[in-house]
Amino acid sequence: MVFQKERITEIGKKLHQAGMKLTPQRRATVNTLLKYQTKHLSAEELFTLIKREEPEIGLATIYRTLDLLAELRIVDRVTFGDGVARYDLRHENQQHFHHHLLCSVCGKVEEVHEDLLTEVEEVVMHKYGFKVQDHRLTFHGICSTCRQKERCLEQE
């Protein structure tokens, strides 16, 4: 990760603008989020990973940091229907939140970074007078890997 350092500095700036500090705990949290970008980790999972870097950290601090980062729109909270919140780093300059493909066979979550919804949002604006600021889109279905496996089994 070449960009990691600058990304953290940049996040540090955002924090300072909001009158807050980039403490070691927060740094470690952001670090871990960066390192496991597409993994959709829960607070508990993050806890385990962050401890390696910052062994004294408490789970509550992580929740508080994530709340903070969410408010500053640095991360987004996602839920996939199990009762656990997961945290995704918002990509830089990414205006809208990315989408997810949730495989109902293996549980894997893929990310889709194309926007795809510009037209749909036009419709929502014109037909419903609703000014879209953000969205959450998750497709449930079968991922390519699982589909291939299914085909193999059929051929037996």
Added chain:
Amino acid sequence: MVFQKERITEIGKKLHQAGMKLTPQRRATVNTLLKYQTKHLSAEELFTLIKREEPEIGLATIYRTLDLLAELRIVDRVTFGDGVARYDLRHENQQHFHHHLLCSVCGKVEEVHEDLLTEVEEVVMHKYGFKVQDHRLTFHGICSTCRQKERCLEQE
């Protein structure tokens, strides 16, 4: 609601097909879901309402009924980011789940019943090899009412 009775009978059939009964408690639950179709009620909210019809009912029964109805794809569980699950009746013959417009000012949730995503699902299929079975789409933004209010304030 003219259609309510037949809708319940139909749901009763689905239950029987799965080897289960349409008990008074379940009937009351479905009734209430029908009555408050677009309200996105939580289990607790449903509990209060269902009690009017079936005062002896326990909250656990409602959770169990909702699980059952969700498995039979009669209702869908939705979450809007507060940690509470809400339950929406799936419309008859509706292949895909409807979308939601969540107003960040007043908190109101509107429903959008047009599909809107057929093209997007094509892309997901071809580019990612992902076979879509269902989706969850929520737009966050400002509803028409709140936008009008904002405009009035600006003019002062």
Added chain:
DNA sequence: GTGGCTGCAAACCATTTGCACAAAT
């Protein structure tokens, strides 16, 4: 020394589960 930040433990609260009893077939 004031204000934000932290760790810990306790509290919270939506949901689930165990169990003994009831209803239906």
Added chain:
DNA sequence: ATTTGTGCAAATGGTTTGCAGCCAC
């Protein structure tokens, strides 16, 4: 009789909160 469903109370588990101490400016 066996299976399915129910109400109640207790347990669960992710998340939040209160608080005393800590750190930086």
